[in-house]
Amino acid sequence: MNVDWSNPNAKVSNYFTVKECLWLPTWKRMANESDGLNDEVKANLIKLCQQMDLVRIFLGQPITVHVTYRPEEYNKLIGGASNSAHKYGMAMDWSVDNANCAGIRDRIRPQLEMWNLRMEKGTPTWIHLDTREVPPGGNREFNP
Numbered sequence: 001m002n003v004d005w006s007n008p009n010a011k012v013s014n015y016f017t018v019k020e021c022l023w024l025p026t027w028k029r030m031a032n033e034s035d036g037l038n039d040e041v042k043a044n045l046i047k048l049c050q051q052m053d054l055v056r057i058f059l060g061q062p063i064t065v066h067v068t069y070r071p072e073e074y075n076k077l078i079g080g081a082s083n084s085a086h087k088y089g090m091a092m093d094w095s096v097d098n099a100n101c102a103g104i105r106d107r108i109r110p111q112l113e114m115w116n117l118r119m120e121k122g123t124p125t126w127i128h129l130d131t132r133e134v135p136p137g138g139n140r141e142f143n144p
Helices: 018-022 039-059 072-077 101-115
Strands: 064-067 091-095 118-120 127-130
Touching (some): 039 091, 039 101, 101 118
Antiparallel strands (some): 064 091, 091 127
């Protein structure tokens, strides 16, 4: 897929845009090459957004993206995990307007294996999904 990463409105997948992939809320700007945005991260973002399209279709309503890619410095600033999947363009934190995150987790949990996604447990105001491999003997749902 050919994406114009300089255009915030460019589509990365059917439902997600460059801005939704690269917006850094605390810094109030989009990530760029000086933040470590490279071809590998871009490829990971495309794969993630294609998987998230399946979630969006399943839910039948728009997803509000909180954050996707987080560069190293930004990740440290907000207290992210040192090896966060966000740093590699492999995770999205999101919610659905006027919907309970626990209820959405319950709805999507049975689909995680089919979608090849992992889900973080517990966060009350957003849902974290990522495309990392499930470790041997691991679970698709994990503690932060």
